[in-house]
């Protein structure tokens with residue numbers, strides 16, 4: 001493709017601003033048109049980011065020949081329709097997370113991309129672009145970690161309920177009809193993608209989950225919430241592989257967040273990325289404890305793999321727009337394909353069923 005990829009943005013709220021900041025410094029993509037059902041928001045965004053065209057409808061935006069690709073940045077209830085229309089109009093699509101409200105909708109989106117022969121990507125995979133996760137994935141692929149058989153992720157906000165403690169104008173996050181769910185649709189959606197990707201995307205056999213709505217008081221000021229604040233999800237995968245994902249918008253806890261990769265040769269901890277390997281202990285060192293410990297004794301050796309700590313201002317939100325544009329320009333499937341987002345959607349759907357029916361849910 002000659003010149004930067006022309007990108008249309010559908011939905012110009014909080015996350016669209018991050019995408020536009022990412023595109024502002026991109027050589028691969030350029031925002032050429034925006035649309036929002038709240039037209040004043042679209043106009044304001046266009047003024048701020050110097051975008052030449054404000055569309056009067058999705059169809060108006062999709063009819064433009066300078067729009068090669070679209071970023072769908074609406075709340076979740078509107079992802080499916082906008083994505084399918086854009087693909088049918090011959091545009092490549094980056095859809096915000098959560099990909100879809102349910103697996104049927106996700107499947108229709110993936111099929112629409114296949115029928116159109118266009119690339120479909122989803123922002124639920126945006127953590128794949130962070131340097132430590134890229135490095136960890138390469139270490140898994142090269143065999144350096146042995147067989148990666150378990151990944152565990154914990155992400156517990158203290159007070160981070162959107163529509164209440166943060167992003168107060170986006171109360172849709174708390175409404176199941178518009179958001180599809182709570183912390184799972186908002187947060188676990190990323191870490192489910194990460195734990196599967198870091199194991200090489202094994203087939204998920206079953207899901208067991210537990211969730212809870214309120215950990216502290218419900219939101220005040222007329223805002224209603226019917227979605228979960230806290231969730232624990234366990235995945236059973238082919239080949240004896242497993243994953244645990246713990247997430248919360250609200251918890252009375254600090255400093256428990258992390259991502260742990262367990263391989264048969266080595267393990268990984270993140271932030272900063274460290275590789276943990278066993279080292280045989282010289283029996284002379286262990287003289288006093290030999291009777292208790294036996295003679296085949298190992299200790300963990302921790303080696304720093306990735307030199308940087310995650311800065312406090314870490315915000316990988318906008319980077320995915322530039323990466324998406326680069327892939328489209330190069331004629332390649334972006335690294336965060338819709339098909340993987342469909343799998344994450346199936347896991348999430350099974351997690352809700354598991355919690356509701358209090359049983360392990362098998363995935364065909």
Ligand SMILES: NC(=O)c1ccc[n+]([C@@H]2O[C@H](COP(=O)([O-])OP(=O)(O)OC[C@H]3O[C@@H](n4cnc5c(N)ncnc54)[C@H](O)[C@@H]3O)[C@@H](O)[C@H]2O)c1
Nearest residue numbers: 011012013014015036037038073074075076078096097170
């Ligand atoms: N806010 C964040 O930090 C964040 C981070 C990552 C991903 N996301 C995801 O991005 C998406 C948008 O979130 P947000 O925080 O920007 O929401 P937001 O409420 O700030 O903005 C959403 C915008 O979409 C518009 N909109 C609604 N329906 C539309 C439709 N049918 N067509 C066109 N525009 C429509 C709204 O008017 C609004 O301006 C969500 O899926 C969310 O999960 C948000």
